[in-house]
Amino acid sequence: MAMTTNPRSDRDETGDARRGVIYARVSTADQATRGGERDGFSIPAQIEQCQRKAESYQCEVVRDFVERGESGTSTANRPALKEMLDYIETNGIEYVFVHKLDRLARNRRDDVEITWRIQQAGARLISCTENIDETASGMLLHGIMSSIAEFYSRNLATEVVKGMEQKARTGGTPGLAPLGYRNVAAINADGREIRTVDIDPERGPLITWAYQQYATGAWTLRTLTEALEAKGFTSRGARNRPGQPIRINSLSKLLRNPYYKGEVVYREISYPGRHEPLIDTQTWEQVQVVLGEHASGEKQREHPHYLKSSVFCRCGSRLVVTMAKNRQGRIYPYFMCIGRHQKRNDCYQKAIPIDIAESLVEDLYRDVQLTPEQHESVSSFVQAELSNSQAAVDQAHRDLTTQKDRLLTERTQLLRAHYAGAVPLDLLKTEQDRIARQLATIETHMERSITKAVEIEHNLQLAMRYAANCHLGYLAAAPSVRRLYNQAFFTKIELGEDDATGTLKEPFDSIRTAASTVGRESEDSPALGPQDPDDLEKQKKPAHVDAGLKETVLVPPAGFEPAAFCSGGRRSIP
Numbered sequence: 361m362a363m364t365t366n367p368r369s370d371r372d373e374t375g376d377a378r379r380g381v382i383y384a385r386v387s388t389a390d391q392a393t394r395g396g397e398r399d400g401f402s403i404p405a406q407i408e409q410c411q412r413k414a415e416s417y418q419c420e421v422v423r424d425f426v427e428r429g430e431s432g433t434s435t436a437n438r439p440a441l442k443e444m445l446d447y448i449e450t451n452g453i454e455y456v457f458v459h460k461l462d463r464l465a466r467n468r469r470d471d472v473e474i475t476w477r478i479q480q481a482g483a484r485l486i487s488c489t490e491n492i493d494e495t496a497s498g499m500l501l502h503g504i505m506s507s508i509a510e511f512y513s514r515n516l517a518t519e520v521v522k523g524m525e526q527k528a529r530t531g532g533t534p535g536l537a538p539l540g541y542r543n544v545a546a547i548n549a550d551g552r553e554i555r556t557v558d559i560d561p562e563r564g565p566l567i568t569w570a571y572q573q574y575a576t577g578a579w580t581l582r583t584l585t586e587a588l589e590a591k592g593f594t595s596r597g598a599r600n601r602p603g604q605p606i607r608i609n610s611l612s613k614l615l616r617n618p619y620y621k622g623e624v625v626y627r628e629i630s631y632p633g634r635h636e637p638l639i640d641t642q643t644w645e646q647v648q649v650v651l652g653e654h655a656s657g658e659k660q661r662e663h664p665h666y667l668k669s670s671v672f673c674r675c676g677s678r679l680v681v682t683m684a685k686n687r688q689g690r691i692y693p694y695f696m697c698i699g700r701h702q703k704r705n706d707c708y709q710k711a712i713p714i715d716i717a718e719s720l721v722e723d724l725y726r727d728v729q730l731t732p733e734q735h736e737s738v739s740s741f742v743q744a745e746l747s748n749s750q751a752a753v754d755q756a757h758r759d760l761t762t763q764k765d766r767l768l769t770e771r772t773q774l775l776r777a778h779y780a781g782a783v784p785l786d787l788l789k790t791e792q793d794r795i796a797r798q799l800a801t802i803e804t805h806m807e808r809s810i811t812k813a814v815e816i817e818h819n820l821q822l823a824m825r826y827a828a829n830c831h832l833g834y835l836a837a838a839p840s841v842r843r844l845y846n847q848a849f850f851t852k853i854e855l856g857e858d859d860a861t862g863t864l865k866e867p868f869d870s871i872r873t874a875a876s877t878v879g880r881e882s883e884d885s886p887a888l889g890p891q892d893p894d895d896l897e898k899q900k901k902p903a904h905v906d907a908g909l910k911e912t913v914l915v916p917p918a919g920f921e922p923a924a925f926c927s928g929g930r931r932s933i934p
Contacts, residue, residue, distance in 0.1 A: 380455030385427035410457040528626035531634035540567040666843035673697035720860040734875035
């Protein structure tokens with residue numbers, strides 16, 4: 361706030377100087393810093409007109425009260441206005457000058473309250489551009505102008521919402537782009553400046569990396585936050601404040617934002633965005649799954665160990681790490697059945713020392729590992745089946761494309777029905793979520809269905825190499841990699857006091873089944889199976905060998921339904 365003193369000192373009949381103050385306001389920081397966009401709305405222009413008006417009243421302006429970048433819709437966030445009202449009550453001020461009434465208030469309630477306080481202080485409100493006074497016509501004009509100001513404010517807000525909604529409908533970004541993007545100005549074909557969104561070259565790749573890493577399930581929000589900080593990832597800096605390392609809560613919100621997969625959400629409605637996605641839909645959906653699991657699953661703040669969440673008691677309860685201390689203060693780490701510890705069941709299995717548990721799991725991988733003979737036999741079956749799978753892949757892709765086109769049409773019709781008022785907002789949101797989930801599933805299956813046979817073969821052979829060398833690989837792996845081994849190979853590992861059994865995941869369950877079948881065939885019959893032609897055909901085909909294998913997660917693709925394993929049941933490896 362600045363204080364301006366008029367060198368003139370005109371006085372009234374009693375010889376005392378008439379004293380007044382000026383109140384000026386602009387709504388945005390841009391107007392405050394650049395002088396506004398239209399004449400009469402900048403701070404200097406308002407003060408100049410108020411000074412001329414004060415001279416016509418032979419009044420000395422003793423203070424200027426300036427509100428820079430504050431909205432007039434509420435008095436709560438206008439410190440200069442509050443200071444002015446307090447000032448005129450204690451300093452004998454006779455006049456309050458404003459450029460227009462809407463600089464003082466944007467609704468009738470505030471106008472009445474502010475005008476009443478000015479009158480109670482013994483002062484008179486003067487508008488430089490409106491002929492208001494205390495006559496009947498002046499008061500009528502004051503009321504009309506106050507109503508017009510309120511109408512303008514509310515109508516402007518409505519138009520802003522309409523404009524933002526229309527921008528979102530066309531794939532634009534309402535407001536500030538989220539972290540990882542930046543709002544930039546560009547020149548279109550007509551030579552006009554337009555606002556668009558580009559990827560932030562520094563933060564964008566780090567957000568992509570964060571999504572890809574968290575989707576693996578090997579990270580917690582805390583460890584991922586620390587890794588991003590080590591890579592130099594920060595929030596946006598302000599004019600007087602540099603960017604800060606991202607916090608865990610902010611990272612959680614970032615990982616849930618559909619903007620990064622190419623969607624714009626405005627007023628709870630999703631629209632396809634024009635901006636370039638930082639992550640694909642499948643990875644985004646997988647991240648949501650991991651976030652949900654971490655929200656209700658294992659907490660890793662205490663006693664972390666790579667076997668946690670993978671090992672279970674024979675009774676079916678999870679095994680947790682506990683620390684036992686002897687009389688000398690020495691600590692012994694154990695895996696204990698949480699069912700027994702919390703008295704949920706009648707389990708009597710003793711706690712297992714962690715080093716024993718680690719050894720039992722290492723031995724389990726020796727039992728799972730394929731022999732060279734088994735590996736060679738299963739490989740021949742896989743190669744034979746891959747040569748016959750391309751037709752099924754092509755048909756699957758055509759069917760998935762038809763389903764995708766139907767869902768996209770349904771989504772477009774749904775939005776049109778909402779615009780026409782036929783579909784309420786809550787139903788629109790529910791249906792959009794359903795369509796988004798189905799599209800994500802279809803995109804996943806389409807990506808797998810168009811994979812070439814050579815890529816399928818490569819991934820299956822990769823899995824078979826793991827199966828043939830998993831014991832040595834597990835022994836040589838670091839703890840963090842051992843955790844990934846356990847998550848890739850087993851649905852769960854059950855530990856007893858002196859042995860371990862595991863429920864294999866796909867495709868390792870199918871590979872193991874095929875290997876066992878080949879072993880029995882070589883022992884029982886030189887014809888590799890029963891003599892019945894139908895049984896022979898079934899025997900020749902191991903389960904899932906015609907399924908694709910995605911290298912990063914080792915999961916075979918399903919047909920047209922959500923991915924699910926088709927194993928005949930749980931299978932434990934003795």
